[in-house]
Amino acid sequence: MTQEELAEKVGVTRQTIISLEAARYNPSLLLARNITVALKQKYVEDVFIMR
Amino acid sequence: MIGKSHWFKRRKYSGWGVVPATWQGWVYTAVMISPLVFLSFVQVNEAVPAILIIWVIVFAIDMADIMIRLPQDERERQHEATAERNALWVILAILATGIAFETAQTAVKGKDILVDPVIIIAILAGLIAKAATNWYLDRHN
Numbered sequence: 759m760t761q762e763e764l765a766e767k768v769g770v771t772r773q774t775i776i777s778l779e780a781a782r783y784n785p786s787l788l789l790a791r792n793i794t795v796a797l798k799q800k801y802v803e804d805v806f807i808m809r
Numbered sequence: 810m811i812g813k814s815h816w817f818k819r820r821k822y823s824g825w826g827v828v829p830a831t832w833q834g835w836v837y838t839a840v841m842i843s844p845l846v847f848l849s850f851v852q853v854n855e856a857v858p859a860i861l862i863i864w865v866i867v868f869a870i871d872m873a874d875i876m877i878r879l880p881q882d883e884r885e886r887q888h889e890a891t892a893e894r895n896a897l898w899v900i901l902a903i904l905a906t907g908i909a910f911e912t913a914q915t916a917v918k919g920k921d922i923l924v925d926p927v928i929i930i931a932i933l934a935g936l937i938a939k940a941a942t943n944w945y946l947d948r949h950n
Contacts, residue, residue, distance in 0.1 A: 770882035
């Protein structure tokens with residue numbers, strides 16, 4: 759899945775996905791959950807690391 | 810309304826408002842502005858100013874609608890809120906310094922205090938807007 763496709767699926771801009779990948783932006787719980795679902799993962803922790 | 814919000818993007822580096830992001834946005838802007846430019850130079854008859862006023866009102870309402878409906882994700886909203894807050898702090902700091910300076914200067918010279926009431930009204934209106942926003946957010950968010 760491309761950044762563009764993921765962005766469209768979860769309703770954010772590609773720039774937001776880029777910032778998330780670079781760990782520059784902390785997503786809301788809702789966005790984190792939506793990305794987890796879009797990436798077909800079970801838990802938010804499978805996608806994001808809490809720091 | 811007439812214009813679509815996805816034709817525009819938020820102005821980030823050159824002030825406030827929106828700028829066209831697509832060719833439809835540019836066409837919309839040109840179509841909406843050209844009659845204003847034309848009618849302001851060519852006064853055909855007495856009815857022209859009334860048409861001009863109606864056109865400006867329609868344009869202003871439509872632009873407000875576009876700005877309200879502008880698509881934003883949570884990161885963009887957060888950025889906008891922080892940028893607007895910083896801009897407001899700078900504006901308020903300069904206004905407060907200016908008012909204090911003018912007040913001190915007129916007091917030293919023994920004249921009446923000359924502070925533009927529009928500035929005071931703007932600050933008070935901002936204060937009310939802030940209080941209303943906090944009141945609403947405290948209850949609904």
